[in-house]
Structure formats: C-alpha cells, structure tokens
Amino acid sequence: MMYDYFNNLVTGIESTLVAHPEKKSHRKAYALEIARLGRRLYTEDERIAWCGVLAPFDVLNAMSVTSCFVEFVGAMLASTGMVPDFLQEAETRGFAPDTCGYHRAVMGATYKDLMPKPDFCIATSAPCAGGMGVMENIARHFNKKLYVLNIPQEATEESVRYLADQYQEMTDFVTQHTGRPLDREKLREAVTLSNEATAIMEEAYRLAQHVPSPANGKDLANFGVVMALLLGTPAAVEVARAYRDAFAARIERGEAGVPGEKVRLLWIQNRVQFKNEILDLLETENQAAIVCDELNAITWDPIDPDDPFPGIARRAISIPLNGTVKRRVKNLQKMALEHKIHGAVNPCHWGCRQGTGARGMVAEGLKQVGVPVLNLEVDCVDTRNYAPGQIRTRLEAFIEMLTA
Amino acid sequence: MNEKRPAIGFTCAYTPLAVLEAAGFSGHRVLPTGGQWPDQAGRILHDNLCPHVKKVLDRALCNDLPELAGMVFMNSCDAMRRLYDAWIQVRPGEPALILDLPPMVTDRAIAFFAREVERMARSLGEWNNVEVTDDALAQSIGKYNQVADLFARVRVRAAEGTLSGGAPRLQELYNDASSQPFSETIARLEKVLTEAHGADPAAGGVQVFLFGNVLPDPGAVDLFTQCGARVVGDDFCTGSRLFAPLEVRDGEKPALALARSILNNPPCARTFDPEKPLALAQDLLERARACGAQGVIGHVLKFCDPYLARLPVVRETFKQAGMPLLLLEGDCSLGSIGQQRTRIEAFVEMLR
Numbered sequence: 001m002m003y004d005y006f007n008n009l010v011t012g013i014e015s016t017l018v019a020h021p022e023k024k025s026h027r028k029a030y031a032l033e034i035a036r037l038g039r040r041l042y043t044e045d046e047r048i049a050w051c052g053v054l055a056p057f058d059v060l061n062a063m064s065v066t067s068c069f070v071e072f073v074g075a076m077l078a079s080t081g082m083v084p085d086f087l088q089e090a091e092t093r094g095f096a097p098d099t100c101g102y103h104r105a106v107m108g109a110t111y112k113d114l115m116p117k118p119d120f121c122i123a124t125s126a127p128c129a130g131g132m133g134v135m136e137n138i139a140r141h142f143n144k145k146l147y148v149l150n151i152p153q154e155a156t157e158e159s160v161r162y163l164a165d166q167y168q169e170m171t172d173f174v175t176q177h178t179g180r181p182l183d184r185e186k187l188r189e190a191v192t193l194s195n196e197a198t199a200i201m202e203e204a205y206r207l208a209q210h211v212p213s214p215a216n217g218k219d220l221a222n223f224g225v226v227m228a229l230l231l232g233t234p235a236a237v238e239v240a241r242a243y244r245d246a247f248a249a250r251i252e253r254g255e256a257g258v259p260g261e262k263v264r265l266l267w268i269q270n271r272v273q274f275k276n277e278i279l280d281l282l283e284t285e286n287q288a289a290i291v292c293d294e295l296n297a298i299t300w301d302p303i304d305p306d307d308p309f310p311g312i313a314r315r316a317i318s319i320p321l322n323g324t325v326k327r328r329v330k331n332l333q334k335m336a337l338e339h340k341i342h343g344a345v346n347p348c349h350w351g352c353r354q355g356t357g358a359r360g361m362v363a364e365g366l367k368q369v370g371v372p373v374l375n376l377e378v379d380c381v382d383t384r385n386y387a388p389g390q391i392r393t394r395l396e397a398f399i400e401m402l403t404a
Numbered sequence: 405m406n407e408k409r410p411a412i413g414f415t416c417a418y419t420p421l422a423v424l425e426a427a428g429f430s431g432h433r434v435l436p437t438g439g440q441w442p443d444q445a446g447r448i449l450h451d452n453l454c455p456h457v458k459k460v461l462d463r464a465l466c467n468d469l470p471e472l473a474g475m476v477f478m479n480s481c482d483a484m485r486r487l488y489d490a491w492i493q494v495r496p497g498e499p500a501l502i503l504d505l506p507p508m509v510t511d512r513a514i515a516f517f518a519r520e521v522e523r524m525a526r527s528l529g530e531w532n533n534v535e536v537t538d539d540a541l542a543q544s545i546g547k548y549n550q551v552a553d554l555f556a557r558v559r560v561r562a563a564e565g566t567l568s569g570g571a572p573r574l575q576e577l578y579n580d581a582s583s584q585p586f587s588e589t590i591a592r593l594e595k596v597l598t599e600a601h602g603a604d605p606a607a608g609g610v611q612v613f614l615f616g617n618v619l620p621d622p623g624a625v626d627l628f629t630q631c632g633a634r635v636v637g638d639d640f641c642t643g644s645r646l647f648a649p650l651e652v653r654d655g656e657k658p659a660l661a662l663a664r665s666i667l668n669n670p671p672c673a674r675t676f677d678p679e680k681p682l683a684l685a686q687d688l689l690e691r692a693r694a695c696g697a698q699g700v701i702g703h704v705l706k707f708c709d710p711y712l713a714r715l716p717v718v719r720e721t722f723k724q725a726g727m728p729l730l731l732l733e734g735d736c737s738l739g740s741i742g743q744q745r746t747r748i749e750a751f752v753e754m755l756r
Contacts, residue, residue, distance in 0.1 A: 094716030098452065098707055125507050129481045129674055132507055133713020140681040140717065148508040148678045150516070153479055159504070162516045169512070325489035353453055353482035353709060360448035361489055
C-alpha cells in the first residue's frame with residue numbers, strides 16, 4: 001500500500017514536470033525527492049535503517065543505506081489524514097496519550113505493519129528521551145540490531161572525539177548488516193555534497209531575510225529537518241539550489257513570498273503536520289509571513305571530507321534541540337534579529353518534553369530581543385485534540401497585538 | 405556525631421555521590437516532597453513536564469531549600485535537562501553543573517562518563533577550594549560502599565519482616581541518607597541493625613515488589629501496607645537504586661570505577677543495553693520473582709517518557725509470565741497515590 005502511495009506520488013510529480021516544465025518549482029523538487037525517499041523505504045531490495053533524528057544520514061547514504069528518522073512516518077501519517085487509527089492502535093497497546101504524537105503514530109504504524117522492516121536501527125540520544133524509547137521498541141518489535149549514538153550536550157575536544165569514534169564504530173555495525181564496507185572515497189564525495197548543499201541552504205536562508213521575504217510558510221515547512229535525510233546525495237544539492245534560485249528570482253522580481261507582507265514571523269520547532277488553516281489565516285488573511293523556522297538553520301561549519309567524523313560530530317552537537325536552552329535561545333535570538341522578526345509562534349507540541357519543556361525560557365529569551373512569543377497548545381500530529389476555533393482566536397489576537 | 409559539611413543539592417540517583425564527599429561536601433537530595441508550594445514551574449517549563457522536576461523547581465522558586473553550596477544535575481532525561489536550564493535561570497550566580505550521562509553501557513560510554521565524573525570532581529574541588537585526589541575519591545567510594553552494604557542488610561531485615569516500622573521506615577532511612585554525610589548514615593544504619601527484631605506493620609501481608617521512578621514519601625509506602633501489601637523489594641530511584649554498590653577493580657582509577665559501576669547498576673528506564681532492547685521488563689520480572697513477590701506494583705510519574713515508552717512491553721512481559729501487575733501513575737504527592745487506594749486494595753485482595 002505504502003509503496004503504491006509513494007510510487008504514485010513520484011510518477012505523478014515526474015509526469016507533471018514532463019508535461020508542464022513551467023510547473024517546475026523548488027517545492028516540487030523537494031516533494032519529489034521526499035516521495036522518492038518514501039518509495040525507497042518501501043522497496044523490498046533496499047537496505048533500510050530506522051533511525052533517530054540526529055543520525056548521520058550522509059554517512060548512511062554513502063553506505064547505500066536507505067535511512068530515515070522514525071518521526072518522518074508520524075508526520076507523513078498526519079499530513080495524509082490517516083493518523084488517528086495509528087494513534088489509537090498505539091494507545092490500545094499501552095502507549096500513554098501524554099507521550100509524543102509522532103512517536104505514538106510510529107508505534108501504531110509498527111503494530112499495524114505499516115513500517116517497512118528495517119535491516120537494523122540506529123538510535124540517537126538527542127533530541128529526546130521519547131525517541132530513544134521508540135527506537136528500543138522498534139528494534140525489539142522487528143528483532144533487529146540496534147546501535148545507539150550518544151550525542152553529548154557540548155562540543156568539547158573530548159566529546160567530539162567520543163562521538164566521532166561512535167560514528168566509526170557505527171560504520172562497522174552497518175557493514176556487519178549490509179556486507180558493504182565503508183568506501184572512504186564515497187564518504188568523501190557524500191561529505192562534499194553535504195557541504196555544498198548546506199552552503200546553498202545557508203544562502204537560501206539568508207535570502208529569506210530580505211524585506212519583504214521571498215519565503216512563505218509553505219516554502220519552509222519541515223525543510224531543514226527533512227533535508228538532513230538527503231544530505232550526502234546530489235538530490236540535496238539540487239533541492240537546495242532550487243530553493244536558493246527561487247528566492248533569488250523572487251527578490252529580483254520584487255515579489256514577496258506573502259504578497260503585501262505586513263508581519264514577519266519566526267516559527268519555533270515543529271510545524272503542525274496535519275491539514276489546518278493556520279497558514280491561510282496568517283498569510284492570506286493577515287499578510288503575516290513565516291520567514292524562518294527554528295529548525296531551518298545551519299549551525300555547523302563545513303566538514304572536512306578527508307576526516308569527516310569530527311565535523312559530523314560537531315554538526316550533531318550543534319543542533320539547537322541538543323544541549324542547553326541557553327544555547328538554543330541564543331540561536332533563536334540571532335535568527336530573530338537577522339530576519340527582522342516581529343513575533344514568534346511556538347506550537348507547544350503536547351508530549352514533547354525537550355522542546356516544549358523550554359517554553360517559558362524560550363519566550364523570555366526572545367522577549368529580551370523584543371520579540372513576543374505566542375505559545376499555542378497543540379499536538380502537531382494528533383488531529384483528535386486540535387481545536388481550530390481556539391487556535392484562530394489566539395492567532396488573530398497575536399497578529400492584532402503585533403500590528404497595533 | 406554530626407559532621408558539618410557544606411551541602412550540594414542533587415536530584416537524580418545517577419549522581420556520583422562519592423565525588424561530593426571526596427570534595428568535602430555532603431549530598432542533599434532535593435526531593436519533591438515536604439511542603440505546599442504554589443504551582444509556578446509550569447510557566448517556566450511546561451505543565452506537561454514530570455511532576456518531580458516541576459516540584460523541585462517550585463521549591464527553588466519558593467526558596468524552600470536548605471543552604472546549598474551548589475547543585476549537580478544529571479542529563480538523565482529531557483525533563484532533568486530542562487530543570488538544569490530553569491535552575492540556572494531562577495538561581496543565577498549559584499554554582500550549578502550538569503553531567504552528560506550516556507544512555508547505554510559500552511566501554512566507550514563508560515570512558516566518556518568517567519571523564520564527566522572527573523570534570524565534576526574538578527568543578528566541585530574549585531567550588532570548595534580543595535583538590536579532589538584519587539585517594540580522596542577511593543576513600544569516599546569506600547564509605548559509600550559501607551552505606552550500600554548496610555542498606556543491603558537493612559533491606560534484608562525489611563524483606564524478612566523484622567525491621568521495626570517495615571518498608572515505610574526503610575523509605576525514611578533512604579530519604580535521610582540522601583541528605584546527610586555518609587558517616588552519619590553509617591552510624592544510623594549500624595544502630596538500626598543492632599535493634600531487636602521489631603514488628604513489621606505489614607506482617608502477613610501479600611508480598612509485592614514495587615518499581616518505578618520517584619516515590620519518596622514514606623506515607624505512600626505506608627499506604628501499600630495499609631492496603632494489605634508487604635513490600636519485599638523495590639526498584640525506585642528514591643529507593644534501592646540510590647545506594648547500589650560500586651565495584652572497584654584492582655588498579656582502576658576511581659573515576660572510571662564510579663562510571664562503570666553507576667552505569668552497570670540496576671538502571672532507570674532511560675539506560676539500556678542496545679543488545680537487549682527492553683530487557684528492563686525481563687529484569688524487573690526476575691527481580692520480583694527473586695524477592696518472592698506475589699505481584700508487582702509499578703508507580704510511574706505522569707509525563708515520564710523513559711518509563712512511559714517501556715511500560716507496554718513491561719505489561720506484556722508480565723502478562724505472559726503470569727505475574728500480576730498493577731500500574732499506577734502519580735505526581736509525587738501522597739494525595740495522588742491516595743486516590744489509587746481502591747485499586748491497590750483490589751489488587752492486593754485479588755492476590756490473597
């Protein structure tokens with residue numbers, strides 16, 4: 001079923017682009033690559049790894065492993081409107097409704113045989129403890145080997161070496177399960193492609209700072225976090241380039257991502273993954289543009305292709321959802337100032353301790369740079385708890401306050 | 405025999421307590437019990453964080469703390485990490501430290517954690533203006549192991565039903581031990597062990613094994629007794645996990661011994677062996693059986709992801725093994741567990 005879904009998506013986008021080349025866009029390029037990844041995940045002869053969010057996907061791509069963080073499935077089920085059955089299944093099996101909706105959806109999909117059987121699993125200790133628990137459950141359910149990457153909180157010489165050594169060991173683990181040793185030249189190429197893609201992504205983010213911004217909320221939704229899955233492949237470079245070029249062209253034409261942009265917003269952490277009216281309300285009704293997302297940031301330096309593991313370790317450690325809130329807030333403040341933000345929206349994903357748990361400190365930190373924060377009480381995956389009327393009232397009041 | 409030492413606060417059973425003593429401090433576990441504080445932590449964190457962490461932060465916000473020379477936090481879970489973030493914000497300028505804690509037990513993870521233990525020793529040494537030598541650490545580990553050994557003996561008495569006051573008293577002893585120098589605990593426990601065999605209020609009760617995370621209120625343990633249960637063993641971070649023995653191998657650096665032992669001791673759900681996913685369930689079952697438990701009661705704090713993610717398999721494992729299991733969810737307060745009285749009574753009744 002899932003193979004057919006993704007295959008239809010891929011062929012649909014491909015044939016549209018052949019028939020109507022003028023419809024080629026950055027968002028289509030992105031959607032096509034995600035659909036292709038989805039199709040690979042459900043293709044039988046692929047080597048599959050279910051992973052934690054901060055797994056080094058470029059290394060896994062270099063080793064010809066189709067890998068994905070499990071939360072991707074939760075987001076996908078939410079976006080297709082299929083999620084309630086899977087949440088229900090997980091809850092029936094004993095997963096508390098107070099836990100993260102992404103993780104409950106993934107467990108429901110596992111129990112209902114929707115998740116492709118992996119060859120092995122790679123858990124990451126960051127960003128969250130809930131994710132670790134789910135990886136442990138998935139490894140047990142499929143009776144597959146699990147490798148755990150412990151991502152330290154701070155980048156010291158010792159912690160970087162510790163994580164870099166784990167990556168080396170992880171490649172041996174992968175080889176044991178695929179029979180394919182790490183090809184240093186392929187890794188070198190993958191890291192070079194990662195560097196190229198991230199440099200272009202950084203350019204695109206910089207272009208989004210323009211007033212009015214060429215970006216809108218749809219452009220940037222889930223972009224940075226999903227692009228991590230494509231790192232190490234030419235597809236990542238292609239998609240990043242499509243974004244940068246699209247933003248540059250809009251600026252050149254004097255075109256705003258949200259026509260008549262009046263308010264510039266920063267979106268904190270995750271988007272609400274299921275169909276909702278938030279973007280319409282913000283952008284169409286109120287000309288309030290989401291010009292940046294917290295997770296759309298390049299927080300690391302280019303990685304040395306000849307000695308990549310220390311650089312990849314620094315990358316994982318630098319992700320804002322890892323480490324202290326102090327560091328996270330510093331990153332948010334920087335983004336807010338660079339993008340000339342008027343206000344920030346924080347969807348406090350119910351069940352997320354690491355992200356939502358910092359709610360008050362994030363709001364306080366942004367307040368220090370003059371950016372008010374609207375905390376929305378939502379579950380980004382669980383449609384059953386969504387209260388559109390309440391969300392509308394709060395967003396409208398927030399925009400009214402920002403424009404007063 | 406009161407030994408006056410400045411106190412360092414801590415909140416997690418993974419804290420290397422021996423380092424505190426080696427640096428001239430004593431540990432003070434900031435428990436989520438003892439007072440009525442306004443519910444303020446939710447505005448800094450979020451209401452969906454574990455009540456343990458919120459209540460500890462509420463204590464800090466209300467200055468309901470003894471004089472502390474600093475705090476040591478462990479990066480044991482998301483909530484604990486956020487507690488550290490909030491703590492340094494609400495008590496700026498006070499010494500505070502967070503140690504990274506690997507979630508798995510491998511040689512590499514142990515070596516990394518050993519370096520974290522050394523970092524802790526250096527920081528505490530600076531806070532107290534002393535050098536924490538390997539000799540001091542070794543001596544402190546020795547004292548800690550005395551405490552662990554004495555607690556093991558007291559637990560035997562409690563399990564046999566010959567400890568005056570039974571399981572609630574054992575909990576009081578744990579609580580006191582978590583907030584006083586080792587030497588005072590050693591003297592206290594030695595005295596307890598010389599007491600004549602006393603009456604266990606739970607004598608004749610149904611034998612149960614308790615597990616979970618934070619349940620420090622002796623009143624909560626007493627409730628199980630009142631419901632007709634006799635606690636024959638526990639696995640709580642405010643109970644037996646707090647003083648698990650430390651193994652020191654010949655020629656091994658004390659920091660490495662501490663790291664290896666702490667990571668290898670009976671774990672909180674957040675630590676696991678990747679080779680045996682969810683072995684926690686089987687481990688708990690075996691421990692319950694080894695205690696001769698007729699049933700098991702799990703008490704887990706609301707919003708505790710490490711446990712919530714593992715409970716489905718715990719439930720399944722116990723069901724397959726035919727071991728009766730009652731799972732309770734609480735918020736550290738006696739009130740929340742008191743609401744479960746009927747369920748506990750029914751469970752115990754079923755086991756008779």
